[in-house]
Amino acid sequence: MTTLYARFAAHIDAALDALEADGALTAGVDRRNVTVEPPRDASHGDLATNAAMVLAKPAGMNPRALAEALSAKLSALDEVAAVDVAGPGFINMKLTDDAWRSEVNLISDAGDAYGRSTVGAGKTVNVEYVSANPTGPMHMGHCRGAVVGDALASLLEYAGHKVIREYYVNDAGGQVDVLARSVHMRYREALGEDIGEIPEGLYPGDYLIPVGQDLAKQHGTRFVAVPESDWLVLFREAAVAAMLVMIKADLKLLGIEHDVFASEAIVQRDKLPEAAEAFLRARDLVYDGQLEAPKGEVDPDWEPVTLPLFRSTQFGDDQDRPIKKSNGSWTYFGADMAYHFQKAQNADALIDIWGADHAGTVKRIRAAVQALTEGTKPFDVKLVQMVRLLRAGEPVKMSKRSGNFVTLADVVREVGKDVVRFTMLTRKADAQMDFDFAKVVEASKDNPVFYVQYAHARICSLKRKVAEAGIDATTPDVSKLDATDLELAKLAAQFPRIVESAAAAREPHRIAFYLYDLAAAFHAYWNSGNDDPERRILLVNSVETTSARLFLAAAIGQVIANGLSIMGVTAAVEM
RNA sequence: GCGCCCGUAGCUCAGUUGGAUAGAGCACGAGCCUUCUAAGCUUGGGGCCGCAGGUUCGAAUCCUGCCGGGCGCGCCA
Numbered sequence: 001m002t003t004l005y006a007r008f009a010a011h012i013d014a015a016l017d018a019l020e021a022d023g024a025l026t027a028g029v030d031r032r033n034v035t036v037e038p039p040r041d042a043s044h045g046d047l048a049t050n051a052a053m054v055l056a057k058p059a060g061m062n063p064r065a066l067a068e069a070l071s072a073k074l075s076a077l078d079e080v081a082a083v084d085v086a087g088p089g090f091i092n093m094k095l096t097d098d099a100w101r102s103e104v105n106l107i108s109d110a111g112d113a114y115g116r117s118t119v120g121a122g123k124t125v126n127v128e129y130v131s132a133n134p135t136g137p138m139h140m141g142h143c144r145g146a147v148v149g150d151a152l153a154s155l156l157e158y159a160g161h162k163v164i165r166e167y168y169v170n171d172a173g174g175q176v177d178v179l180a181r182s183v184h185m186r187y188r189e190a191l192g193e194d195i196g197e198i199p200e201g202l203y204p205g206d207y208l209i210p211v212g213q214d215l216a217k218q219h220g221t222r223f224v225a226v227p228e229s230d231w232l233v234l235f236r237e238a239a240v241a242a243m244l245v246m247i248k249a250d251l252k253l254l255g256i257e258h259d260v261f262a263s264e265a266i267v268q269r270d271k272l273p274e275a276a277e278a279f280l281r282a283r284d285l286v287y288d289g290q291l292e293a294p295k296g297e298v299d300p301d302w303e304p305v306t307l308p309l310f311r312s313t314q315f316g317d318d319q320d321r322p323i324k325k326s327n328g329s330w331t332y333f334g335a336d337m338a339y340h341f342q343k344a345q346n347a348d349a350l351i352d353i354w355g356a357d358h359a360g361t362v363k364r365i366r367a368a369v370q371a372l373t374e375g376t377k378p379f380d381v382k383l384v385q386m387v388r389l390l391r392a393g394e395p396v397k398m399s400k401r402s403g404n405f406v407t408l409a410d411v412v413r414e415v416g417k418d419v420v421r422f423t424m425l426t427r428k429a430d431a432q433m434d435f436d437f438a439k440v441v442e443a444s445k446d447n448p449v450f451y452v453q454y455a456h457a458r459i460c461s462l463k464r465k466v467a468e469a470g471i472d473a474t475t476p477d478v479s480k481l482d483a484t485d486l487e488l489a490k491l492a493a494q495f496p497r498i499v500e501s502a503a504a505a506r507e508p509h510r511i512a513f514y515l516y517d518l519a520a521a522f523h524a525y526w527n528s529g530n531d532d533p534e535r536r537i538l539l540v541n542s543v544e545t546t547s548a549r550l551f552l553a554a555a556i557g558q559v560i561a562n563g564l565s566i567m568g569v570t571a572a573v574e575m
Numbered sequence: 576g577c578g579c580c581c582g583u584a585g586c587u588c589a590g591u592u593g594g595a596u597a598g599a600g601c602a603c604g605a606g607c608c609u610u611c612u613a614a615g616c617u618u619g620g621g622g623c624c625g626c627a628g629g630u631u632c633g634a635a636u637c638c639u640g641c642c643g644g645g646c647g648c649g650c651c652a
Contacts, residue, residue: 041596321649326650385581443614523616528616
């Protein structure tokens with residue numbers, strides 16, 4: 001049994017086939033833009049399709065005439081009560097009540113699979129997210145990308161993709177050397193030396209103290225008075241490993257677990273950049289050349305240097321990009337390019353979640369992926385905007401220098417995983433957002449986290465009440481659901497198509513907005529029982545109506561729970 | 576100087592990839608609690624969708640040019 005919207009998409013497709021067979025429609029016209037949607041204005045009916053308008057032009061036909069022909073076919077369907085053609089060629093359908101009742105049954109039968117889709121066709125998508133430098137605990141700056149990436153990964157799974165959740169560990173650059181030097185100071189400190197203040201430019205955080213202590217325990221004084229070159233690699237690896245343990249623990253607080261932690265150092269050790277360079281040189285996409293001096297302000301230190309450059313301008317970038325530095329080591333871009341090359345071997349599509357401050361590097365990586373995969377692997381970057389932390393309306397001050405940043409662990413501890421995750425998904429990713437500690441825990445309609453959770457909890461409480469009242473609701477009869485009840489079913493029935501469109505657009509926030517709408521509709525339904533006791537769900541003198549409405553409410557609760565599971569938020573049973 | 580993102584109600588934001596009369600919450604006005612949890616519900620007012628052109632049956636959505644805001648801009652990560 002397919003869901004209602006999927007079924008009607010198939011009905012329309014079949015009707016168009018029939019029209020082609022009759023010679024009433026030119027064969028072979030592209031149908032990709034044909035949609036089935038609820039009309040904006042409910043008075044137009046339950047479902048609308050733009051098929052006639054979209055197909056008329058390429059078929060060389062009059063849209064109204066095509067609409068009439070198509071509506072004749074559609075009106076023959078059992079589930080269709082009425083069809084009319086409106087405006088320039090919209091086909092509006094009113095469905096029978098039974099069509100909607102059967103969807104309630106379907107939700108109940110499908111349970112936590114309701115809304116799952118196969119549009120992903122099992123294609124593998126690699127979602128790379130977080131990828132914070134392994135130099136300290138996670139702070140709030142990383143949080144939104146982590147949640148958006150994780151929810152997007154779940155959403156794509158729900159829509160039928162295979163998903164690889166990946167974290168790229170930048171353990172090869174200068175920053176991890178700085179980390180290693182910071183740890184070396186903590187190591188000496190652990191051996192009893194008075195190191196005083198941690199010097200400017202090193203990481204001052206206390207979280208490095210145990211790392212130094214461990215190294216002291218393991219190696220004693222061996223690395224105190226020897227040159228840096230003797231200990232740098234060892235200390236770097238130990239420090240990065242320790243940082244990753246912390247980061248994984250932080251991510252776990254948010255319910256996030258990656259499948260793959262890919263190391264930049266290993267990318268370099270395995271000579272992947274060399275392979276990528278050779279691949280590109282063979283196609284004349286890497287050459288040795290000089291970049292022009294930047295326009296605008298003149299930098300007196302500018303000197304032209306010959307470097308191996310990737311021809312990213314051929315793929316729409318503003319200038320070609322160096323893949324190696326003048327000292328012969330790889331640039332960040334050079335390694336990153338090779339890393340994406342590797343990811344593309346094991347996936348059909350790549351998605352990166354980046355902070356908006358990296359917007360300037362999107363073009364070059366896109367160019368590189370296009371060049372290295374010869375255009376065969378779709379690649380998307382989702383940019384995630386900054387979150388402003390507020391406490392009672394006042395911005396929370398953060399200073400990385402003093403180590404006084406707000407850690408992710410602190411925030412999760414204060415407001416909870418569910419609140420953090422849901423809140424991060426209440427804006428589209430590329431819009432800036434405020435996170436106010438007071439507001440996100442507020443128990444009011446103003447707070448979507450609470451509002452959606454509350455709807456689910458209410459439904460659970462209802463099940464308990466019905467049981468307490470001694471009503472046997474085990475054999476619900478959906479024919480007892482009237483037109484008012486079915487309005488809720490209509491909204492619930494949209495969940496599968498919301499999932500598909502959100503997945504296609506890579507926009508998990510749409511699930512959050514949909515759940516808010518569904519919760520609002522349920523609360524309104526519930527409250528209508530205050531004005532009119534006949535509209536209550538629990539009616540002690542009518543077992544049939546009670547069990548039917550409870551069945552409907554349970555279906556709404558199921559959809560809310562399914563949506564929340566995509567977001568990684570717990571569906572509260574009571575509040 | 577160039578590139579990217581953004582501009583929708585007084586405020587915070589949605590807008591189903593081009594559909595019909597542009598929506599929600601807050602705030603403001605008016606109703607509603609001996610309750611299946613009022614932790615809310617119903618209802619009213621409020622809009623040149625930044626501006627000007629273009630594309631077509633049809634534009635908040637796509638294209639071009641301006642105006643305004645944010646971010647970035649040679650070998651950092």
